[in-house]
Amino acid sequence: MTSRRSLASWVAVLVVLAAIPLALACLKLRQSSREPAPAPPLPAERLRSASKRAEGLRSQPEWSPPPIRSLEAESDAGDAGAVLVGTHTVVRFKSPQGAFSAADRARLAAARLERMMAGGKPTGMNITQTAGGSWGLFAEGTLIATADPETARLNNTTPQGLAETWLTNLEGALRLKPDADEQSGGDLLTRCERVVDGDTIVIEGGERVRYIGVDTPETKHPRKPVEHFGHEASEFNRQLVEGRQIRVEFDVQRRDKYRRLLGYVYVQPEDETDTHEVFVNAELVGQGYAKVYTVPPNVKHAERFLELEHEARKNGRGLWANGSDGP
Numbered sequence: 001m002t003s004r005r006s007l008a009s010w011v012a013v014l015v016v017l018a019a020i021p022l023a024l025a026c027l028k029l030r031q032s033s034r035e036p037a038p039a040p041p042l043p044a045e046r047l048r049s050a051s052k053r054a055e056g057l058r059s060q061p062e063w064s065p066p067p068i069r070s071l072e073a074e075s076d077a078g079d080a081g082a083v084l085v086g087t088h089t090v091v092r093f094k095s096p097q098g099a100f101s102a103a104d105r106a107r108l109a110a111a112r113l114e115r116m117m118a119g120g121k122p123t124g125m126n127i128t129q130t131a132g133g134s135w136g137l138f139a140e141g142t143l144i145a146t147a148d149p150e151t152a153r154l155n156n157t158t159p160q161g162l163a164e165t166w167l168t169n170l171e172g173a174l175r176l177k178p179d180a181d182e183q184s185g186g187d188l189l190t191r192c193e194r195v196v197d198g199d200t201i202v203i204e205g206g207e208r209v210r211y212i213g214v215d216t217p218e219t220k221h222p223r224k225p226v227e228h229f230g231h232e233a234s235e236f237n238r239q240l241v242e243g244r245q246i247r248v249e250f251d252v253q254r255r256d257k258y259r260r261l262l263g264y265v266y267v268q269p270e271d272e273t274d275t276h277e278v279f280v281n282a283e284l285v286g287q288g289y290a291k292v293y294t295v296p297p298n299v300k301h302a303e304r305f306l307e308l309e310h311e312a313r314k315n316g317r318g319l320w321a322n323g324s325d326g327p
Contacts, residue, residue, distance in 0.1 A: 065117040065118075065121075065174070066085050066086030066173065066174070067085075067086065068083070068084070068085055068110050068113055068114045068117070069083075069084050069110060070082065070083050070084070070103070070106040070107045070109070070110035071084065071103075071106070072103045072106075080092065080093060080094050080102050080103070081093045081101070081102040081103035081104070081105055081106030081107070082106055083106050083109045083110045083113065083145070085113070085170065085173035085174065086173055087257045088169060088172065088173035088257075088259045089169070089258050089259050090166060090169040090170045090173050090259070091106070091109055091137070091144070091145045091166050091169070091170075092155075093105050093106055093145075093151055094151055094154040094155065095148075095150045095151050095154055097146070097148050097150070097151070102151075105145070105146075109144050109145040112142055112143065112144050113139070113142075113144050113170075115142070116139050116140055116142040116144070117174075119140075121174075121176075122139050122140055122174065122176070123140060123176075124138075124139065124140045124141070125137075125138065125139045125140075125167060125170065125171060125176070126138055126167070127160070127163040127164060127166075127167055129160070130146060132148070132149075133148075133149050133159060134146050134147060134148045134149065134159050135147045135159040135160045135162070135163035136163065137163050137166045137167055137170070139170070144166075144170070145163075145166060147159040147160075147162040147163040147166065152206075155202070155206045156193050156194045156202050156206070157193070157202075157204075157205060157206035161204075161205050161206050162206050164205065165205055165206045165207060169259055172259075173259075187247050187248060187249050187250070188203075188247070188248040188250075188261075188263070189245070189246075189247055189248075189268075190203045190204050190205075190245075190246060190248065191203065191204050191243070191244065191245050191246065192241040192242055192243065192244055192246050192265075193206075193243075194242060195234060195237050195238040195241065195242050196208065197216065197218070197230070197233070197234045197237070198216025198217065198230065198233030198234045198236070198237050198284065198289060198290060199211040199214055199215060199216045199233075199237070199284070199290060200260070201237070201241055201242075201265070203246070203248070203261075207260075207261055208260040208261065209248055209260065209261045209262075209263050209265065210256060210260045210261070210262055210263075211263070211264070211265060211280065211281045211284070211290075212251055212262050212263060212264055212281065212295075212298045212300075212301075213264070213281055213285075213292065213293060213294055213298065213299075213301055213302060213305050214281050214284050214285055214290040214291070214292065214293055214305065215290060215291050215292075215293035216230065216233040216234070216237070216284060216289055216290045216291075217229050217230035217233055217319075218230055228319075229289070229318060229319050232289065232318070233284065233289040233290060233318075236283075236284070236287065236289050237280070237284065237289070240267055240278060240280050240283060241265065241267055241280055244267050244268065244270075245267075245268040246265050246266060246267055246268060246280075247265070247266040247268060247277065248261065248263035248264070248265055248266075249263060249264040249265075249266065250262070250263055250264075251263075251264070251297070251298035251299070251300045252297040252298055253297065253298055262298060264279070264280075264281050264300070264301060265279075265280040265281060266278065266279055266280065267280060281301070281305070282301070282304065282305065282308055285305050285308040285309050285312065286308040286311065286312055286317075287312065287317055287318055288312040288317030288318020288319050288320050288321070289318050289319070290319075291309065291319065292305045292306055292309045
């Protein structure tokens, strides 16, 4: 009887010992069903690919508006004022309107623009006609500036054309939309409306184009007298381009810090059977009306201009007559 009890005890102990691993396995299975198993490590190539995708999803930096200021600008038409956004001149006034001087109007436009931009990145810019034949530049319903007939006349354009130029300048300065000529990526076909001086012209729409690679004597500088051969250079430029169809070729930089277009100007032939274009920049240097003025990175025709200047000096043309070293 005692031996049977002892045998039963040993059997019970064996059963308990055999059941322990089974119980532990069940417990582990239950825990694993509650907690997801860790993912296997990614291979190195997949890890690099995932990292690149994550970099592409990083948020863009917040837009911070450039500084705005107004100033009394240099002008060949007397009293003037301008609004600058960053380093770009976006609105330029050339005449008084009512009780406000051009400088007062620039300060008012700068203050309106600054208040509007304080609310975040602006949208909804447009131009709208106002009373009296003027056109207004608006941004999110805020009137920034008014292009009146007198200011437009001094810019040799219409009020609408002047307001459109202001709109383009403002959108470009705020990096909201690239300039139309920068979008196209090609040359600009237009017409020369008037000549400012020997190396600057105004084209359709009121844009100014500063010739690349050349410099003519000053005639319109507010703090300098008219320089030697300045009037002759302006007149020669006028005879070449004023009122003519032109092609503006660009270099690396399309605009200078004053927002003027920078270009090589070619006068288009008037006769359809003629294919010869007159390269104005080269003509000014070659005939002795301009000196070479190279500002990197715009150096596409720099060597040609230097050769033409050397030839003009050698032959005593224009600025180099009678062995002169120029202005």
